Amino acid sequence: MNWVAAEVHFTSDNPEQTEDLVSNIFYEFGLQGVVVTEACVTGYFPLDExxxxxxxxxxxxxxxxxxxxKFDYQVDYSETTEEDWAESWKAFFKPERIGRRLVVKPTWELYESRPADVIIEIDPGMAFGTGTHPTTAMCLETIESYLKPGDSFLxxxxxxxxxxIAAARLGAKRLVGIDKDxxxxxxxxxxMKRNDIPEEIYQVKTGNxxxxxxxxxxxxxxNILTEVVLTLLDNLxxxxxxxxxxxxxxxxxxxxHMVHKKMAEKGILEVETRLRDSWAAIVGIIQS
Structure with a gap:
């Protein structure tokens, strides 16, 4: 498949905030590849109708x-193949320590681990989720804090x-992942296979x-968009x-605040809210 790279070059008095807000625009499209470099955010659209x-x-x-x-910007478009995208993007994905023990590393990078490290090897392809984005990093940290060995994980x-993969490495005994893509x-x-997660303990589904x-x-x-989170709270x-x-x-x-309000309406007790770079991760308990 070919892709169109949309490069948003910007100047701003608050570049970190601008990076986050422009990135969020791309995430709201449901894009599976977003790259942030200095004063530039690039999103990849499938080249189709x-x-x-x-x-x-x-x-x-x-x-x-x-x-x-307040910011100024310019958008440049170019066509690229998935192979070219994957190769150029690898330059931006390096091993990263997250939380107390988790280390996320790309499959093509060497890493000298410490004895207690929990290593997660990822080749993201065109899928979102490397651990480098604040939303993913906060999810990993909270999983490390709240998952108990033997838990089931969705x-x-x-x-x-x-x-x-993180949940499996930390002791989850039953895992299900679902994505509409x-x-x-x-x-x-x-x-999952690359990380030697036993096939009998997990299932990956496509759908609602x-x-x-x-x-x-x-x-x-x-770890999805605010609006989708609000909808999910109706069925959790x-x-x-x-x-x-x-x-x-x-x-x-x-x-x-919209998520906090909806949680309260559904009887979900807020336990913790973490903030990082204009993003929030909220932990709640379903009250019986």
Whole structure:
């Protein structure tokens, strides 16, 4: 498949905030590859019949953002193959320590581990989830904090499968990941095998994030868009075990109050909220 790279070059008095907000525009498109370099955010759109409409929506969203915060930008488009994208993107993905013990490393990088390290090897392909983005990093940290050995784990919007691999490495005995994107589900499956996760303890599905689930889980993670999180909260009671824990990430800091309000309406007790680089991750317990 060929892709269109949309490079948003910008100047801003607050470059970190601008990076996050422009990145969020791309994530709201459901894009599976976003690269952030100095004063530039690049998103990758599939080159298909939707591309003209996608470009129009991107430019409209950037114009709206410019009205909300002070920054200047220019968008450059170029066509690239998936192979070229993958090779160029590898330069930006290096081993990274997350939390107390977790280390996320790409398959092509060497890493000298410490005795207590929990290594997660990832080849993300075109799927979102390397551990470098604050939303993924906060999810990994909270999984490390809240998952108990023997727990069952559900990953809603699994992307590269990184959260499932972390949960398995930390002692989960039953894992299910689901993504609406079949490409992401295929990549997640490959990454599970690459990390030698036993096939009998996990399942990767494609489809609606909760309608395809017919069992209950001790720990549920959803690292997706704020609006999707709000919709999921209507159905999480049906898939979480008694006194189970939920981790909600991918939430922009400016919209976290909407998630807190919806959680309260659904009887979900907020345990913790973590903030990083304009993003929020919220941990809650379903009250029995």
């Amino acid at each position: 939707r591309i003209d409409n996608q470009r129009h929506k991107l430019e409209s969203a950037l114009l709206k953002l410019k009205q909300e915060i 990953d809603l919007g699994t992307g590269s499968g990184i959260l499932m 079949p490409v992401a589900a295929e990549i997640a499956e490959k990454n 994030l909760t309608r395809e689930i017919d069992e209950r889980f001790d720990l549920i993670a959803a 009671n049906e898939v979480v075990a008694e006194n189970g824990t939920i981790i909600l990430s991918g939430i922009t800091e400016s919209k976290r």
